[in-house]
Structures are given as C-alpha cells and as structure tokens.
Amino acid sequence: MKLDNIVQLGSLISVAVAQEYLDTTTSNDEYTNSTTISNLTNITRSQVNTFQQNLDDLTPFCKMDKNQVLGPNCDVTITEINTINQNIRKDLVGLVNTDFFKYFKFDPFKKCTIWENNDGICFSRSCAIDMVEDWDSLPEYWQPEILGSLNNNSLNDNIPKDHQDSSFLDQLCDNKEKDKYNEQLPKVGRNSEENSDEYDINYYDIDDFASEDAGLVDLTANPERFTGYGGQQAGQIWKSIYAENCFDSSDNETEKCLAKDAFYRIVSGLHASIGTHLSNDHLNTETGEWGPNLDLFMMRVGNYPDRVSNIYFNYAIVAKALWKIKPYLKELDFCNDYDNDVKSKILNIVSQLDSKIFNEDVMFKGEVDHSLKDDFRRRFKNVTKIMDCVHCDRCKLWGKVQTTGYATSLKILFELDETNKSSRQRIVNKLTKFELISLVNTFNRLSTSVEAINNFEKMYHERENGLNNNGVASFFNNNFFKLLSKAKETICDTFNVSTTDNDSCNDKRNVNDREQTSSKVKNSKSPKFVDLKIPKKSKETFQNGIKMSNKKGFRNTIKEAWDMELHNYMQAIRFIWRSYFDLPRNLWRLFISRAAKLWNSFIGFAGYVNEEDENPIVYDLDFH
Numbered sequence: 100m101k102l103d104n105i106v107q108l109g110s111l112i113s114v115a116v117a118q119e120y121l122d123t124t125t126s127n128d129e130y131t132n133s134t135t136i137s138n139l140t141n142i143t144r145s146q147v148n149t150f151q152q153n154l155d156d157l158t159p160f161c162k163m164d165k166n167q168v169l170g171p172n173c174d175v176t177i178t179e180i181n182t183i184n185q186n187i188r189k190d191l192v193g194l195v196n197t198d199f200f201k202y203f204k205f206d207p208f209k210k211c212t213i214w215e216n217n218d219g220i221c222f223s224r225s226c227a228i229d230m231v232e233d234w235d236s237l238p239e240y241w242q243p244e245i246l247g248s249l250n251n252n253s254l255n256d257n258i259p260k261d262h263q264d265s266s267f268l269d270q271l272c273d274n275k276e277k278d279k280y281n282e283q284l285p286k287v288g289r290n291s292e293e294n295s296d297e298y299d300i301n302y303y304d305i306d307d308f309a310s311e312d313a314g315l316v317d318l319t320a321n322p323e324r325f326t327g328y329g330g331q332q333a334g335q336i337w338k339s340i341y342a343e344n345c346f347d348s349s350d351n352e353t354e355k356c357l358a359k360d361a362f363y364r365i366v367s368g369l370h371a372s373i374g375t376h377l378s379n380d381h382l383n384t385e386t387g388e389w390g391p392n393l394d395l396f397m398m399r400v401g402n403y404p405d406r407v408s409n410i411y412f413n414y415a416i417v418a419k420a421l422w423k424i425k426p427y428l429k430e431l432d433f434c435n436d437y438d439n440d441v442k443s444k445i446l447n448i449v450s451q452l453d454s455k456i457f458n459e460d461v462m463f464k465g466e467v468d469h470s471l472k473d474d475f476r477r478r479f480k481n482v483t484k485i486m487d488c489v490h491c492d493r494c495k496l497w498g499k500v501q502t503t504g505y506a507t508s509l510k511i512l513f514e515l516d517e518t519n520k521s522s523r524q525r526i527v528n529k530l531t532k533f534e535l536i537s538l539v540n541t542f543n544r545l546s547t548s549v550e551a552i553n554n555f556e557k558m559y560h561e562r563e564n565g566l567n568n569n570g571v572a573s574f575f576n577n578n579f580f581k582l583l584s585k586a587k588e589t590i591c592d593t594f595n596v597s598t599t600d601n602d603s604c605n606d607k608r609n610v611n612d613r614e615q616t617s618s619k620v621k622n623s624k625s626p627k628f629v630d631l632k633i634p635k636k637s638k639e640t641f642q643n644g645i646k647m648s649n650k651k652g653f654r655n656t657i658k659e660a661w662d663m664e665l666h667n668y669m670q671a672i673r674f675i676w677r678s679y680f681d682l683p684r685n686l687w688r689l690f691i692s693r694a695a696k697l698w699n700s701f702i703g704f705a706g707y708v709n710e711e712d713e714n715p716i717v718y719d720l721d722f723h
C-alpha cells in the first residue's frame with residue numbers, strides 16, 4: 100500500500116473517529132464540531148458534510164421500522180410484503196421455470212444510441228450468455244415457424260407494428276385466439292387515437308423485440324448473479340439512468356414531486372435489487388462456490404435502508420400491475436397440456452395480491468398532468484434504451500428483462516382505465532407475450548430480492564449473536580471494526596462517482612430521502628455504542644466488487660497495514676545501509692578483477708579468475 104493511501108486512510112479514519120466523538124458528545128454546536136474535524140484532516144466543510152451524511156446513512160437495514168407504510172401511494176408495509184412473498188414464492192419460482200416463462204427474446208448486438216464510441220466488451224465468462232441454438236428442443240410455440248408466422252405482416256395487416264409479435268389472447272400455439280382478436284378490431288385500422296403513430300403508450304422501446312438479430316435466451320440457464328462487471332462503464336450507465344430523473348417544470352408541483360419520487364424509487368430499487376442479487380449469488384474465489392456474501396450486501400444495499408425500501412416499493416408496483424390484469428389472466432389459454440399448471444400458478448399468485456398495495460390514481464390525475472405523464476413515459480423509455488450500452492451481456496440481458504418488466508407495469512398502471520372498454524382493448528388485449536414474460540420475471544427478481552433480504556437479516560443476527568457471546572473481546576473488536584467500516588465506506592464514496600450527488604437536476608427526492616434517513620437515524624440514536632451490534636467485518640475486502648486476497652490485497656485493519664508499511668520501510672533502510680557498508684569491498688573486488696584480467700591478457704593467459712566462484716552479494720528484498 101502506498102504511503103499517501105495510508106495517510107488518506109488515516110485522515111478518513113480520523114473523520115470516523117471524530118464522528119464517533121461527535122456522536123457521543125453532548126454539545127449541539129454543529130459548526131464547532133465540524134471545524135474541529137476540518138482542522139484534523141485539512142478537508143473542506145462540504146466534504147465534512149458529505150462524510151457526515153455517509154456516516155449517517157450507515158444504519159443497517161435491520162433497524163428499519165417494518166410496520167410503516169412504504170410511501171404516500173403504497174398502503175402496505177414491509178412486514179405485509181414479506182408475508183405475501185412467502186405465500187407466493189413457491190408458485191412464482193415454479194412459474195419462471197416453465198417453458199413459457201423461461202425464454203426471452205433478446206438482441207445482444209443492439210446499437211447503443213445514447214452515446215457514441217460505446218466500444219468495449221466484458222471478457223469475463225460470467226458476463227457471457229448462451230443463446231438458444233438447439234431449436235428442436237423447444238416446445239411447439241417457440242419454434243421459428245410459429246414465431247415467424249406471428250411476425251408475418253400478411254397475416255397481421257390489422258395488427259399494429261408493436262403488437263404483431265403476439266397479443267395477450269393469442270398466446271401460444273394456434274391462431275384461434277388471434278382470429279378472435281382480429282374480429283374485435285375495426286376492419287380499417289384502429290380509432291384515430293390508437294391509429295396515430297404519435298400516440299405511443301409504451302414505456303419501453305418496442306424495436307427490442309422486432310430486431311432481426313434478436314434470438315431466444317433461456318433465462319434459467321443464464322441466471323442473474325455476480326459477473327465482476329463494474330468500474331467506470333457501469334458507473335456511467337447508472338449515472339445516465341439517474342440523470343433521466345430531471346422533469347420539466349410543471350404547473351402542478353405536488354404531482355411533479357410524486358412522479359419524480361416514483362421515478363427515483365424505481366431506478367434506485369432496480370439498482371438495489373441488482374446489488375442484492377449479485378451479493379446473494381456471489382462467487383467465492385477461494386472455494387470456487389457461489390453463495391450469499393453478507394459483507395458485500397451490507398456495503399451495497401444493507402447499510403442504506405432507503406435502498407431496501409425502494410426494492411419493496413418496486414415490488415408493490417409490479418404486484419399492483421399483476422393485480423390489475425387479474426380478470427384477464429383468467430382468459431389465458433395455454434393450449435399445451437404440458438403447461439396446464441402454468442395458469443393455476445399465475446392465478447394462485449394474483450389471488451394473494453391486494454389492490455391497496457399501490458395507488459396509481461394519485462399520480463397523473465386529469466389533463467393537467469398529461470404532459471408530465473408523457474415526460475415520465477419518454478424518460479423511462481430512455482432507461483430501457485440505456486441498457487443497450489451495457490458492456491456485460493449477462494447484465495444487459497437482465498437489465499432489459501427488468502426494465503421491460505417495469506415498463507409493462509407502468510403501462511398497465513398508468514394507461515389502463517378499467518372502466519373504459521377501448522382502453523382495455525388497447526392495453527390488455529394487446530400485451531405481447533414478451534411483456535408478460537418480462538413482467539413475471541421482474542416480479543420474481545423482486546421476490547428473490549425480498550427473500551434474500553430476509554436471509555441476510557438472519558445471517559446478520561447470527562453473526563451479531565456469535566459476537567455478543569464473546570464478551571469483552573467482541574466489545575473492542577466490534578467498535579474497532581465499526582470505525583474501520585465507516586472509514587472504508589467514506590473512502591469508497593470519495594473515489595466512486597456518486598450518481599445521486601452528481602445529478603445535475605439537484606434531485607429533491609434524494610435530499611428528502613436523505614433527510615428522512617438521517618432523521619430516522621437520529622431518532623433511533625439512544626444509548627452510546629448502540630452500533631456495537633454491527634457485526635464484525637470479515638477480513639475479506641472488495642474493490643469494485645472483486646474480493647482481494649488477504650495476502651496481497653487491501654488490508655482490512657490499520658494494524659496490518661501499519662505492520663506491512665513498517666516492514667517495507669525497514670527493508671528499504673536495511674538495503675541502503677548495507678549498500679553503503681559494502682561499497683569499499685565491492686570497489687576492491689572490482690579493482691582486483693579488472694587488474695587480474697589485464698594481467699592475464701598481458702601474459703597471454705585467459706580465464707584465470709572466475710568471477711562466478713566468488714560469493715555473490717545477495718540483496719534479498721521482501722517488499723509486500
């Protein structure tokens with residue numbers, strides 16, 4: 100480790116120590132305290148505030164109030180969602196493993212239209228995907244001729260371009276439902292509103308499924324998990340996604356705030372859900388096994404209760420969309436005996452859902468908000484397009500599945516007016532099978548996240564209990580590791596591009612979020628050392644999500660770092676000192692060797708002195 104890194108680490112630890120001091124002091128003079136920190140570390144007041152904010156954020160998710168409703172438009176609590184999830188989990192897992200729901204149409208080569216020069220590729224095997232090549236193994240309704248026939252324009256003159264692939268009621272093998280659907284349509288196009296190309300009700304890019312290069316991918320054979328993708332490119336993608344949350348000024352500030360708030364929570368929930376999956380299905384490079392990694396989860400998600408809450412928020416959104424199409428799901432006709440239980444699984448799942456889980460009616464009310472809704476739709480569509488710029492194919496695939504799933508949910512929630520027949524025809528009857536597949540798979544991703552969060556909570560408490568049984572030692576250990584983890588987190592945030600902080604639109608949502616989080620933290624702050632319950636960090640550590648080995652990597656303790664630096668320093672001093680000491684002897688040997696050579700050549704006798712016979716001086720350097 101370089102000396103200046105140590106110095107920086109030391110400074111940041113000082114901040115953490117100073118923060119600990121602030122936590123325990125009774126003084127309310129915030130300015131004086133911050134100035135003290137500034138003097139300690141020569142950093143600016145704004146940096147202090149950022150550090151302070153980061154430290155405030157580090158409330159483990161276990162301390163969240165799980166019986167509070169999720170937000171103004173969600174009349175449901177975390178505890179209630181946990182119960183729903185337990186009830187539907189088995190059916191949902193079964194559903195996404197059926198032949199109908201496990202295939203997704205995907206074009207890994209789709210051009211990134213967001214920015215130029217998006218060359219780059221992730222060479223890791225974990226980033227790769229296996230497209231379906233053995234078509235014979237697929238069920239009848241996935242055969243190319245069936246898929247092709249659904250795209251055949253001559254058969255589907257009445258069906259608009261975005262829905263030629265399939266409609267909700269012509270799901271699988273034959274055309275009988277499609278005929279029914281065609282009969283429902285007026286002979287010449289749709290009504291003027293529907294017929295207009297400008298009126299696009301989709302929240303994703305419909306070209307995704309129209310591309311000739313798109314192929315089928317078996318999602319179960321390409322699970323979403325840790326791939327090692329990260330760094331600047333992934334950071335740029337997230338930054339662009341959050342930057343979409345810049346809404347134009349609207350007459351109706353309250354509605355705008357709700358829309359902006361929802362947009363932020365959706366993308367942050369997606370981000371946190373991905374972070375949960377990659378921590379839950381993480382590769383242990385020492386054992387070669389995949390499994391949950393609590394430390395990584397805490398670093399990415401668990402230490403930020405608002406991120407956990409946003410996963411639950413997204414769960415509520417997708418669940419409500421499924422609830423809203425419940426009457427139509429009953430009409431699904433899976434023609435293959437093989438898939439008979441698919442329908443019963445879907446119906447079991449939706450029967451557990453409740454309309455109060457999310458109230459979409461409070462957003463985009465009336466004509467005033469029409470343009471706000473258009474803006475929202477356009478921005479979310481951009482998010483789905485940004486996925487084309489992701490360099491890791493596996494991440495891109497799951498990014499597409501999930502953003503399409505959210506887009507489908509938003510279309511159902513905000514465009515479907517159940518009281519209006521034409522709206523029903525326009526939205527529900529024309530849902531494509533890929534929209535349905537992405538909707539169900541996204542719901543399963545969120546359900547997996549919720550299950551993982553509960554498992555991580557158990558692991559957290561098990562670790563905590565293990566430490567508490569160790570008495571005094573754990574007291575000191577724990578407190579020491581707590582300071583270290585705070586300092587480490589501060590370092591990460593200093594070096595990382597903070598998407599939320601850099602958001603050019605000065606996102607009020609984030610400020611509110613943070614204020615809420617800090618106030619929660621402050622309210623929950625009671626006895627000293629309440630954070631003693633933070634589990635001991637393992638000595639493993641991560642850089643860009645990659646575990647560093649204990650020998651060569653970043654050391655997780657100050658003592659080890661200090662010992663290593665001291666060792667290297669002593670080695671360097673010893674080397675310099677020894678080379679001064681050996682100089683006269685080396686000069687003498689050089690002189691003798693050259694003189695012998697000259698004398699031998701003078702008397703015509705070569706090779707008298709063999710320099711290699713001499714004991715060489717070995718400088719054995721042992722730097723770490």
Ligand SMILES: Cc1cc2nc3c(=O)[nH]c(=O)nc-3n(C[C@H](O)[C@H](O)[C@H](O)COP(=O)(O)OP(=O)(O)OC[C@H]3O[C@@H](n4cnc5c(N)ncnc54)[C@H](O)[C@@H]3O)c2cc1C
Nearest residue numbers: 324325326327329333336367370371377406494498595597
């Ligand atoms: C579309 C997409 C899909 C991906 N899929 C995978 C995958 O399947 N497997 C895999 O291993 N990696 C995946 N990644 C990479 C992964 O999301 C991270 O980008 C990567 O692990 C590097 O993480 P990081 O700690 O540097 O911060 P990042 O996760 O890149 O985050 C950047 C910054 O955003 C802020 N932030 C982080 N989380 C949130 C949140 N929930 N809400 C608000 N702000 C937040 C933080 O300030 C953070 O520093 C994917 C990335 C993208 C863009």
